[in-house]
Amino acid sequence: MTTSVDTVPAPDAPASIQPSGTASRQGGGLIRYLIVRFLLIFPTIFILVTLVFFLMRATGDPITAAQGGHVPPAQLKHLIHEAGYDRPLIVQYLQYLGQIARGDFGTTFTDHQKVTTVLLTYGSATLELAFYALIVAFLVGIPLGLLAAYIRDRWGDAVLRILAVLFYATPVFFSGLLLKLIFASWLDVLPVAGRASTSVELEMQLLPHPTGIYLIDAFRTGDPAAVPDVLEHAVLPAVALGLLTAGVFLRLVRTNVIGTFNTQYVDAARSRGVGEFRLVTKHAYKPALIPIITVIGLQIALLLGGAVLTETTFEWKGLGFQLNAYLGSRDFVAVQGIVALLAVIVAVVNFIVDVIAALIDPRVRF
Known part of the structure; x- marks a missing residue:
C-alpha cells in the first residue's frame, strides 16, 4: 500500500515539465521555420529576375527591339550607347541588379513611365480580378470537392474528377471566348468586355483620389446603379x-477529405452513429481546408499568369492587359520590369501564406 502511494506523484513530475518543454520546442520550430521561409524570398526573386533578364537579352538589346527600323542606324547606335546596352552583358546584369536593389525597375520605352508607376496604375485592376477569381474558385471548388468525397468511387465522383481536370486544362482565353459567346452574344445577359459602363467610369474618375478598385469606387459614387454595373462586368472574367x-481546389478538397476518413476521431464519430454526410461536412471538412491555405500562394502566381490572357480577352485594363500591349510594341524594358515586380509580389504572398499556414497547422513547421 505504501509503495502504491509513493509511486503516485512520480509520473506527475515529468508530466508537469513536458508541456513547457514541448511548447518551447514548438515555439522555436515556428521561429526557425519563419526565418527560413523569409530568407528563401531573396534567392527566389534573384533566380526569377536573372532568368527574365537573360531571356530578354537573348533577343537582343531592348532599344533595337523597340526602335529597330523606325530610326536611322546612326541614331539607333547613339541611343544604344547612351543607354549602355553596348556594354558587356555581365556589366548590364550587375547594373540591373543594383537598380532593382534601389527599387528602380526601369522606364518604359513606349510611354516613358516608371515601371513602378505602371504597376500602381494598373495593378489595382489585376488585384481586383484576382480577388473575384479566388472567390469563384472557393465557391465552385470547395463544394464540388466535398460532394466528390461524399459520393466517392461512384460515377458522379468520376464526372467531378474529369470536370476538375477540364477546369485546370482548358486555356483561359478559350473558356473566356466561350463564356462571351454564350452569355454576351447568344443570351445577351452580361457585358462582353470592360470593367464598367462608360457612364459609371466617368463618375468614378470624378471622385477625389480614386482607388482604382472599381467596386470600392462604385460604392463611393453613391450611384445605386454603379455597384451592380461593376459586378456584372466582373462576372465573366472572374469565372x-x-x-x-x-x-x-476540387481535387485537393476531395483527396484530403477522403484522407481524413481514416483518422481516429472520424472513426470515433462514426462509431457514435454520425451519418456519412455529417462526417464530410463537419468532421472531415475543416482539416481538409488546411492544405488549401498552403497552396493559395501558388494559386496567386497562377492567377496572375492567367490574368494576362483573361484581361486581354475581356479588355479588362489591368496589368496583364498592359503587359500584353508592351509585348506587342516590343517594349522589353517594361516587360522585364513588370515580370520582376510580379516575381517580388508572388514571393511575398507565398511567405505570408506560409506564415498563416504555420500558425494554423503546427505540422507545417517541421
Whole structure:
C-alpha cells in the first residue's frame, strides 16, 4: 500500500515539465521555420529576375527591339550607347541588379513611365480580378470537392474528377471566348468586355483620389446603379479565371477529405452513429481546408499568369492587359520590369501564406 502511494506523484513530475518543454520546442520550430521561409524570398526573386533578364537579352538589346527600323542606324547606335546596352552583358546584369536593389525597375520605352508607376496604375485592376477569381474558385471548388468525397468511387465522383481536370486544362482565353459567346452574344445577359459602363467610369474618375478598385469606387459614387454595373462586368472574367483554380481546389478538397476518413476521431464519430454526410461536412471538412491555405500562394502566381490572357480577352485594363500591349510594341524594358515586380509580389504572398499556414497547422513547421 505504501509503495502504491509513493509511486503516485512520480509520473506527475515529468508530466508537469513536458508541456513547457514541448511548447518551447514548438515555439522555436515556428521561429526557425519563419526565418527560413523569409530568407528563401531573396534567392527566389534573384533566380526569377536573372532568368527574365537573360531571356530578354537573348533577343537582343531592348532599344533595337523597340526602335529597330523606325530610326536611322546612326541614331539607333547613339541611343544604344547612351543607354549602355553596348556594354558587356555581365556589366548590364550587375547594373540591373543594383537598380532593382534601389527599387528602380526601369522606364518604359513606349510611354516613358516608371515601371513602378505602371504597376500602381494598373495593378489595382489585376488585384481586383484576382480577388473575384479566388472567390469563384472557393465557391465552385470547395463544394464540388466535398460532394466528390461524399459520393466517392461512384460515377458522379468520376464526372467531378474529369470536370476538375477540364477546369485546370482548358486555356483561359478559350473558356473566356466561350463564356462571351454564350452569355454576351447568344443570351445577351452580361457585358462582353470592360470593367464598367462608360457612364459609371466617368463618375468614378470624378471622385477625389480614386482607388482604382472599381467596386470600392462604385460604392463611393453613391450611384445605386454603379455597384451592380461593376459586378456584372466582373462576372465573366472572374469565372473564366476562377475555374482554372477551382479545378485544383476540387481535387485537393476531395483527396484530403477522403484522407481524413481514416483518422481516429472520424472513426470515433462514426462509431457514435454520425451519418456519412455529417462526417464530410463537419468532421472531415475543416482539416481538409488546411492544405488549401498552403497552396493559395501558388494559386496567386497562377492567377496572375492567367490574368494576362483573361484581361486581354475581356479588355479588362489591368496589368496583364498592359503587359500584353508592351509585348506587342516590343517594349522589353517594361516587360522585364513588370515580370520582376510580379516575381517580388508572388514571393511575398507565398511567405505570408506560409506564415498563416504555420500558425494554423503546427505540422507545417517541421
